[in-house]
Structure formats: structure tokens, C-alpha cells
Amino acid sequence: MTDSAIPPQTPVAALPGGEVTGGPVLAADGKPLKHSLKRALRREKLRALALISPLLIFILVAFVAPIADMLFRSVENQIVAETLPRTVETLRDEGLPPGDAPGEEVFAALYTDLVVAAEYKSHTRLGSRLNYEMTGISSLFRSTGRDVGRFDTDIYTDQFVEAAPALENPVAWTNWMAEDAVRDALPRATDAWDAWATLTVEANNDDPLEEDVPDFVFTALYRDLAAGAQPPAEFPQVDVSGFESVSIKELFIDSDDDWADPEVWQIIKTYSPAYTDGYFLNAVDMMNGPDGTAEWRPESETIYLTLFMRTMWMSLAITFSCILLGYPIAYLLSTLPLRSANVLMILVLLPFWTSLLVRTSAWKVLLQQEGVINDTLVAIGIVSDANRLALINNATGTIIAMTHILLPFMILPLYSVMKTIPPSYMRAAKSMGANDWTAFWRVWFPLSVPGIGAGSILAFILSIGYYITPEIVGGTHGVFISNRIAYHISSSLNWGLAAALGSILLALVLALYWVYDRIVGIDNVKLGG
Amino acid sequence: MTIKRMMTATTALCAAATMAGAESHVEMANEMTIVSWGGAYQESQLKAYVEPYQAMHPEVTVVWDESSAEAVAKLRAQNEAGNVTWDLVDATAADAMRLCDEGLAMEIDADEMLAPAPDGTPASEDFGDMLVSDCFIPQIAYSYTFGYRNDVAEWDGKQPESICDVFDLENFPGQRSLEKRPHNNLEWALICDGVAYEDVYDVLETDEGQDRAFAKLDTIKDETIWWSSGADTPQLLADGEVVFGSTYNGRLFSLIVEQDQPVNMMWDTQSYDLDGWIIPAGLEGPALARVQDFLYFATDTQRLADQAKYISYGPARASSAPLVGEHATLGIDMAPHMPTNPENAKGAFVQNYEWWADYRDDLDAKFQAWLAQ
Numbered sequence: 001m002t003d004s005a006i007p008p009q010t011p012v013a014a015l016p017g018g019e020v021t022g023g024p025v026l027a028a029d030g031k032p033l034k035h036s037l038k039r040a041l042r043r044e045k046l047r048a049l050a051l052i053s054p055l056l057i058f059i060l061v062a063f064v065a066p067i068a069d070m071l072f073r074s075v076e077n078q079i080v081a082e083t084l085p086r087t088v089e090t091l092r093d094e095g096l097p098p099g100d101a102p103g104e105e106v107f108a109a110l111y112t113d114l115v116v117a118a119e120y121k122s123h124t125r126l127g128s129r130l131n132y133e134m135t136g137i138s139s140l141f142r143s144t145g146r147d148v149g150r151f152d153t154d155i156y157t158d159q160f161v162e163a164a165p166a167l168e169n170p171v172a173w174t175n176w177m178a179e180d181a182v183r184d185a186l187p188r189a190t191d192a193w194d195a196w197a198t199l200t201v202e203a204n205n206d207d208p209l210e211e212d213v214p215d216f217v218f219t220a221l222y223r224d225l226a227a228g229a230q231p232p233a234e235f236p237q238v239d240v241s242g243f244e245s246v247s248i249k250e251l252f253i254d255s256d257d258d259w260a261d262p263e264v265w266q267i268i269k270t271y272s273p274a275y276t277d278g279y280f281l282n283a284v285d286m287m288n289g290p291d292g293t294a295e296w297r298p299e300s301e302t303i304y305l306t307l308f309m310r311t312m313w314m315s316l317a318i319t320f321s322c323i324l325l326g327y328p329i330a331y332l333l334s335t336l337p338l339r340s341a342n343v344l345m346i347l348v349l350l351p352f353w354t355s356l357l358v359r360t361s362a363w364k365v366l367l368q369q370e371g372v373i374n375d376t377l378v379a380i381g382i383v384s385d386a387n388r389l390a391l392i393n394n395a396t397g398t399i400i401a402m403t404h405i406l407l408p409f410m411i412l413p414l415y416s417v418m419k420t421i422p423p424s425y426m427r428a429a430k431s432m433g434a435n436d437w438t439a440f441w442r443v444w445f446p447l448s449v450p451g452i453g454a455g456s457i458l459a460f461i462l463s464i465g466y467y468i469t470p471e472i473v474g475g476t477h478g479v480f481i482s483n484r485i486a487y488h489i490s491s492s493l494n495w496g497l498a499a500a501l502g503s504i505l506l507a508l509v510l511a512l513y514w515v516y517d518r519i520v521g522i523d524n525v526k527l528g529g
Numbered sequence: 530m531t532i533k534r535m536m537t538a539t540t541a542l543c544a545a546a547t548m549a550g551a552e553s554h555v556e557m558a559n560e561m562t563i564v565s566w567g568g569a570y571q572e573s574q575l576k577a578y579v580e581p582y583q584a585m586h587p588e589v590t591v592v593w594d595e596s597s598a599e600a601v602a603k604l605r606a607q608n609e610a611g612n613v614t615w616d617l618v619d620a621t622a623a624d625a626m627r628l629c630d631e632g633l634a635m636e637i638d639a640d641e642m643l644a645p646a647p648d649g650t651p652a653s654e655d656f657g658d659m660l661v662s663d664c665f666i667p668q669i670a671y672s673y674t675f676g677y678r679n680d681v682a683e684w685d686g687k688q689p690e691s692i693c694d695v696f697d698l699e700n701f702p703g704q705r706s707l708e709k710r711p712h713n714n715l716e717w718a719l720i721c722d723g724v725a726y727e728d729v730y731d732v733l734e735t736d737e738g739q740d741r742a743f744a745k746l747d748t749i750k751d752e753t754i755w756w757s758s759g760a761d762t763p764q765l766l767a768d769g770e771v772v773f774g775s776t777y778n779g780r781l782f783s784l785i786v787e788q789d790q791p792v793n794m795m796w797d798t799q800s801y802d803l804d805g806w807i808i809p810a811g812l813e814g815p816a817l818a819r820v821q822d823f824l825y826f827a828t829d830t831q832r833l834a835d836q837a838k839y840i841s842y843g844p845a846r847a848s849s850a851p852l853v854g855e856h857a858t859l860g861i862d863m864a865p866h867m868p869t870n871p872e873n874a875k876g877a878f879v880q881n882y883e884w885w886a887d888y889r890d891d892l893d894a895k896f897q898a899w900l901a902q
Binding site: 138301 | 598599601602605627629630631632636704709754755757758764768769770883884886887888889890891893894895897898899900901
């Protein structure tokens with residue numbers, strides 16, 4: 001849009017004595033001219049860079065980085081693997097039996113994960129995340145998180161302590177867990193004890209040397225020993241073959257029978273990788289189906305494609321009505337004498353200086369069914385009282401109010417471009433025999449096209465991201481995609497989906513800009529003389 | 530710890546040093562940032578809680594932030610940035626639940642942190658069912674209810690008495706305004722489709738039940754304006770744009786009583802909601818001590834009853850109800866205007882927050898898709 005690039009100044013290179021030699025051309029200091037030139041150019045570039053660097057750094061830090069960070073959320077999905085690391089790993093190794101919940105091993109991993117997550121209170125967060133994909137997971141995690149600390153796994157603790165009282169001593173545990181031989185022999189118990197010791201210090205600010213070793217560590221120990229682990233001699237030798245045991249899976253299903261639902265497990269498995277296409281699929285009304293492939297959402301839940309299409313066509317409609325209304329005004333402004341043009345200009349700018357909310361609310365008063373316009377129409381008999389026009393809370397309302405709000409953005413570039421068209425051109429055309437219309441259409445109009453281009457880009461890009469006006473006057477059929485983005489940012493907290501919708505909107509705008517450049521040419525856009 | 534907080538902590542230290550431990554040994558910050566809704570509601574909190582508290586503790590200054598409508602998103606952003614600048618946040622029960630789930634709100638122990646009722650009933654019993662989340666300290670019960678114009682010629686002098694009259698276009702023609710969210714609308718639709726109060730959520734869990742609710746709403750969809758701000762319905766009613774409209778009962782109170790518009794209140798099947806405090810997770814030291822001290826005072830029986838002098842929302846404590854008096858400026862008795870007043874509460878419906886926490890995302894998508902059809 002601007003020609004901001006500073007033309008590099010080429011240093012005047014003195015040819016030594018004007019001699020023509022066969023070797024490289026040398027500068028005054030005897031170095032090859034090519035190198036000197038390059039160095040000088042680089043210095044120029046660096047200086048230019050240094051001059052713009054404050055702005056560049058500001059834009060990078062305050063604008064590009066936050067946007068990039070926000071857009072990154074549209075694929076980021078580490079929460080599942082971070083909250084349920086053991087479950088995710090076991091699930092990956094074991095796989096999921098088709099149409100069924102997984103086996104005891106996965107539930108045992110989930111047990112450890114969930115006890116730890118509940119201590120850190122991160123399980124409800126994961127529940128909210130997965131609830132975006134399947135209704136009901138939120139309360140599943142919340143309720144089981146409440147229960148999981150009281151699962152009937154204390155029978156293991158009791159039996160172990162009865163068989164070897166030393167196992168009750170937290171200090172002894174710390175010593176055993178310092179031995180590599182013990183750690184190697186008892187992988188599950190080691191893992192559980194490590195997790196417990198870390199959270200005791202981190203989350204509860206307690207000392208693992210003084211706190212009772214919890215049930216889930218004994219459960220893990222039982223699973224190790226039942227699987228045939230042979231701990232070294234310094235660890236108490238307990239024969240668990242006679243132990244009474246409980247099924248962890250049953251305990252989970254007792255707590256909430258949704259744990260037996262294969263669909264829940266499919267969701268956990270589908271969303272266990274660190275990156276997901278789920279948000280983007282959701283943003284175009286698709287989802288990851290039960291077999292892990294993308295499929296369309298049922299029709300009763302499709303909304304985003306409609307909204308994207310609507311945002312596009314309504315923004316186009318608003319841009320065109322801005323051109324229709326703005327062009328004659330700009331023409332008038334640019335042809336009137338300066339004094340009267342300035343007065344009219346203030347009228348154009350006046351709404352610019354009025355609060356957006358005030359203007360939008362004023363439209364409400366004007367457009368509603370009991371409003372000024374309808375009352376007038378009824379009074380002069382154009383519309384009957386029973387058939388008052390629906391001008392607001394629909395697409396019409398959005399187009400009217402937004403055209404009004406964006407009109408100055410169309411008029412100002414048009415005006416500044418038209419101002420530079422010399423009036424003598426029109427006179428010249430007429431002197432050559434053109435009538436008023438031909439002179440306008442063949443001479444004036446083509447010269448004003450760059451202004452239309454600039455105004456259209458401004459109005460279109462502004463309207464595509466508009467949010468507050470459609471929210472107030474748009475009803476249900478006049479809201480834009482930005483209203484849903486705002487909803488997901490501030491209300492549902494589904495920032496991943498909001499980021500995906502935002503990325504798509506950004507890509508659409510860039511694509512349209514590219515098309516525009518191809519058709520009209522971005523060099524043909526002028527904001528002024 | 531933020532710089533601001535460190536500074537307040539230092540100020541508190543200095544103040545404590547000069548006072549030489551005058552009253553208590555717990556250091557408390559002297560500045561509190563309270564987040565609320567602005568408008569008449571925040572004014573009622575200022576008058577009923579904050580000004581009396583400041584009269585007892587003149588050293589305390591309060592900074593208000595009118596961000597409650599975006600509290601969930603802002604608190605999450607502050608938390609991610611590691612710079613939570615709020616000390617106390619007013620939030621609806623549903624938002625409080627979400628904040629609690631996200632780990633952004635502190636869990637509270639009602640009996641430990643809140644004052645018992647004057648007769649010694651522990652706080653947890655006094656608040657009872659109102660304690661809907663582990664992080665939530667309720668202040669008021671408000672309700673979503675309907676107002677209707679009492680001067681509609683087409684109604685032939687009939688007055689609507691039941692929620693189902695909203696769905697009755699034959700006897701009560703005219704435009705309605707409903708909230709642009711699934712909450713309450715789906716429940717009301719099912720109740721008027723013949724579902725008993727206690728079965729509403731069981732029915733709404735099934736696809737058939739949802740279809741049933743949407744089908745019922747379909748009957749009035751063409752005659753409905755959907756609102757997203759609490760101020761919309763009062764304006765639409767006052768302009769005669771709609772004849773029926775749902776909104777918060779406090780908004781209708783000011784429309785009917787303070788602005789004297791030809792509108793009546795319909796309490797039938799009013800749907801209760803709660804509003805209260807949450808403490809941002811991670812608040813500690815003198816700042817937390819001050820907030821706890823303030824909360825103990827501001828949520829006691831008398832203070833909650835006092836708030837009802839300024840706004841027509843019901844106190845969340847059972848023990849506050851008998852103490853509700855007259856409006857501070859209008860001088861009218863406030864008890865009949867409380868959603869919790871036994872006469873008004875007869876047909877009240879209680880929202881199931883836990884259920885909505887699960888179904889909110891799903892039903893919202895369906896609701897928006899239904900609206901767009």
C-alpha cells in the first residue's frame with residue numbers, strides 16, 4: 001500500500017586510477033569493489049533495521065507473539081497426557097479392545113493417575129476439556145475424583161502391614177526407594193511411591209518421611225508382587241498369593257458406570273496425543289468418529305460452516321452498500337468548494353466520534369417494530385399496523401447498522417483519492433465530445449477505483465471481525481462467527497475451539513486478500529494522493 | 530507474588546508496625562480488589578458490605594473492577610500469565626463451578642471461614658443447598674422470571690398466570706423475549722410439555738427429550754426475540770416491543786416499582802440461580818487474610834439481609850430472611866419482592882448446576898444450531 005522501502009544508496013566507488021585490469025575491480029581501500037559495496041549495503045540495511053527495531057520489537061512482542069500463542073492452542077492438547085500419563089502409556093501399549101472398556105491394567109494406571117490428579121485438583125480441568133468432545137465426562141471426572149481417595153483398596157494396606165509391619169514405616173520406604181535394586185524389581189510400586197512423595201512435598205507441603213504411605217502405593221506393590229516380582233532381600237518378603245484382592249475396574253465402575261462405556265475410553269484414547277485436529281474438525285462441523293476417522297456432525301449440531309458463510313456474504317453485502325452510499329457522498333465532497341465540503345466532512349466524521357454502543361442502540365430505537373421508522377410508515381399508511389416491518393434482530397438489522405458504522409471507512413479513502421483527480425480531465429473529456437456520463441464513466445470512475453479498493457478492503461476486513469453490533473442488533477440470523485469466538489473465549493472457556501475458528505477466519509481473510517491482489521492488484525489501492 | 534501485592538504487603542507491614550499490634554497478630558493487606566457486576570448490584574454490595582466494613586477498618590481501601598461478566602476468561606488469562614491481580618470475585622454459581630473445576634478458585638470450608646447464624650447454626654447448614662460448589666460462597670438467590678405487559682388489548686383482559694401461558698399464542702398473542710441460551714428455556718419448554726419438575730433433567734438427558742423441548746420452543750420461535758443482555762427485556766417490555774419477557778427478577782423490580790411501567794411480574798416457575806463470591810486460587814499471605822476477614826463480615830446474617838434493602842434479590846442464608854426490611858429509598862417492604870419469599874417461591878424451579886456443567890457445551894451447540902435453522 002505504501003512505498004516505504006528506502007532505496008539503498010550505492011557508495012560511489014572510485015576506480016583506482018581508472019585503470020582497467022583483468023582482476024576484480026578494487027575500491028579506494030584496495031579491497032574488491034564487490035565486497036565494499038556489499039558491506040556498505042549491509043550497513044545501510046542494519047541502520048534501517050535499527051531505526052524500525054523499536055516498532056518491530058513492539059509488534060512482535062505485543063501483537064505477533066500473543067496471536068501466534070493463541071493460534072497454537074487450536075492444535076495443542078497436552079492436558080490428557082500430562083494429567084493421566086500412566087493411563088495414556090498403558091493404553092498405548094495395550095490398545096483398546098473393540099467395543100469394550102479396557103482391562104484391569106489400564107484401570108490400575110488410571111487409579112494412580114487419578115489419585116495424584118485429584119490431589120493436584122487437575123482432574124476437573126481434564127474433565128472440562130474432554131467434555132467438549134463428549135457430554136458427561138466433566139461430571140465423571142469430578143465425581144470419581146471425589147471418590148477415588150476412598151476406594152476400598154485399603155485391604156491391601158491392611159494385609160501388607162499385617163504381613164510385614166515394617167511396611168507401615170514411611171522412613172523405611174524412603175530407604176528402600178533409594179535402592180536401585182528395589183526400584184528395578186518393583187516398577188509399579190516405585191512409580192506410585194515417587195508420584196506420592198512428589199505430591200506430598202509439592203501439593204500438600206508435607207514431609208514424606210512422616211506421612212502414612214497411601215493405599216494406592218500398596219495397590220501398586222500388590223500388582224508388582226502378584227505379577228511375580230522378586231524384590232531383593234532388604235525389602236520385606238511378602239507372599240501375596242493368599243491375599244484378598246479387589247478389582248480396580250470394578251471399583252471405578254461402582255463409582256460411576258460410565259467408566260464401563262467404551263465411548264469414554266475411545267475419547268480418552270483419541271485425545272491422548274499432544275496435538276489434535278479435534279478443534280479444527282469441530283470448527284468446520286466435523287468430529288473424530290468412533291473409529292478415529294473424521295466424520296460430519298449430526299445436522300442438529302452443525303453451526304460453524306453456516307456462520308462462516310453468513311459472515312462472508314453479509315460482510316460483502318455491507319461492503320457493497322457502503323460503496324453504493326459512500327461513492328456519491330465522496331463525489332459530492334470532492335467536487336464542492338472547500339468551505340462547504342468541510343462542513344459536510346464534519347457530518348461524515350460526526351458518527352465517527354460517537355460511541356459505537358450509542359450508535360447501535362440508536363438503531364434499535366429507530367428500527368424496532370414499535371420504533372420510529374415503523375411508526376412513521378404506519379402513520380403515512382405504507383405499512384399496516386398488523387404487518388410492521390421486521391428491520392432489527394435479523395440480518396437486515398445487522399447490515400443496516402454496520403453499513404452506517406463502516407461508512408466513514410469507505411468515504412474517507414474515496415474522498416482522498418477523488419480529491420487528487422484533476423477537474424481538468426473531465427473538462428478535457430467533454431471538450432473532446434464526451435457527454436457527462438461518458439466523461440464520468442470513462443475518465444473519472446477508473447481514476448477513483450483505487451479509492452474503492454482501499455475502502456472495500458477496510459470495510460470488509462473490519463466487518464468480518466465485527467462482534468458487538470451483530471450481537472446487539474443481529475438477533476439469531478444476523479450474528480457473525482466472531483460472536484461464537486467471543487462466546488468460546490469468555491463463556492465456555494473452549495479456547496482451543498475459539499483459536500481454531502480464529503485461525504480459519506484469518507486464513508479466509510488472507511485468501512481473499514490474495515484473490516483481491518490477483519484480480520485488482522494491491523498496487524491499485526490508495527488511501528490518498 | 531506480584532509487585533503490587535508485595536507493595537501492599539509492605540504497606541501492611543508498616544501499618545502493623547506503627548500500630549504495634551493493636552488488635553490482631555495477623556497481617557492483613559490494606560487494599561482489596563473486588564470484582565463485581567457494576568450497576569445497581571455493585572452499589573448494593575458497596576452499601577451493605579463494603580461501607581460498613583470500612584467504617585470498622587478505615588485503613589482499608591477497595592478497588593472495584595466491573596469484570597464479573599468476563600470473570601472466568603479473565604481469571605484464567607491472569608492465572609496463565611502468573612499475575613492474578615484480583616482478591617475477591619463475584620460470580621454466578623455456574624461460573625464459580627467452572628472456575629473451581631479449572632482450579633482457578635480456592636476451595637473453602639464454610640464452617641471455618643464463615644460466620645455462624647445468630648442462633649449458632651453453623652454456616653454450612655445456614656446456607657444449606659446454596660453451597661453448590663466447593664469454591665462458592667453464596668450471597669444472593671435471584672431468579673429468571675417473566676414480566677408481562679398488563680395493557681395488551683388483544684388479551685381481552687386476561688392475565689397470564691402460569692409459565693405455560695408464554696407458549697400459548699392463542700390466548701396471549703404477541704412477541705416474547707427469551708434468553709439466547711439453552712438454560713431455563715429448555716426446562717420451561719419441557720415443563721409446559723407436561724414433564725414433572727423432578728423429571729426435567731432426566732428427560733432432557735435423552736435425545737428424544739431434547740427434541741421434545743426444541744419442538745415446544747418451535748411453537749413460539751417465530752414470535753421470539755432472543756436477548757443476550759439482562760437490560761434487553763426491560764427495554765423491550767417498556768417499548769411494547771414484546772408482551773412477555775424473561776429476565777432477572779431484579780431488573781423487572783426496577784422496571785415495575787422504580788420506573789412504574791405497565792408491566793406485571795409472573796413468579797410462576799421462576800428459575801432460581803445463585804450469585805456469590807469466589808477467592809482466586811493462589812491468593813495468600815496478608816491479602817488472603819484481609820479477604821477472609823472481609824468475607825466473614827460480609828456474608829454474615831445481618832449483612833446479607835441488609836443487601837436486600839438496595840436490590841430485590843434474596844439473601845442466601847436461611848437466617849437472613851426474617852431480617853429483610855424496607856427498601857432504602859423507596860421505603861416499601863422488600864419481602865414480597867424477594868424471589869425467596871414463600872408466596873413467590875411456591876412454584877419455583879431449581880436449576881441443576883452440576884447437570885448443566887456436563888451438558889452446557891453440547892446443548893449450547895444444539896441450541897445455537899436450532900436458532901440458526
